[in-house]
Amino acid sequence: DQQVKQNSPSLSVQEGRISILNCDYTNSMFDYFLWYKKYPAEGPTFLISISSIKDKNEDGRFTVFLNKSAKHLSLHIVPSQPGDSAVYFCAASGIVSGSRLTFGEGTQLTVNP
């Protein structure tokens, strides 16, 4: 039962354009959502998060949008840079699950120069 799903295993965009990574969840008890970024041979690193009381959170080139009614969140990267090429994981947690994070499958983003 995959409670957090990233339906696109890969995404390729041109440098300078917008990258949009999507994530859907099924558990309505999730109230906190995060994106992690992972380079090869490294551990994931925290990128940006959003609480369910918000619908948008911005940090520089990265913006996360949350649509609670659709149980959908997305990560926008503008403008995309070659150094953004990595695997992006969406993750969710909720009060009932304590601090346990449930991760999606990941999306490989490739930004072409």
Added chain:
Amino acid sequence: EAQVTQNPRYLITVTGKKLTVTCSQNMNHEYMSWYRQDPGLGLRQIYYSMNVEVTDKGDVPEGYKVSRKEKRNFPLILESPSPNQTSLYFCASSLSIRQANTEAFFGQGTRLTVV
């Protein structure tokens, strides 16, 4: 430098031979956890620990053990490894249970192959 250190980075072993993957953090974090990453499945939590001598099962605990005798160390033990435990393993730590969702620091990973 703040970091989570896992050892070894790569390990090939045979079925049934007990092994331990070590994890150490130098940030005085309370919360530590272990994940495995498999293709198409993302990261799944194996075990977590909220503090010394406090551990609990995650989503996929079968075949694994952990211990938390000191705050900085959280080893993952495979008493009798099997081929289905071939995976990429990550240890992570966070300052506290309330902050386990943010500022989670991950180790560099341990690539385990069980033949």
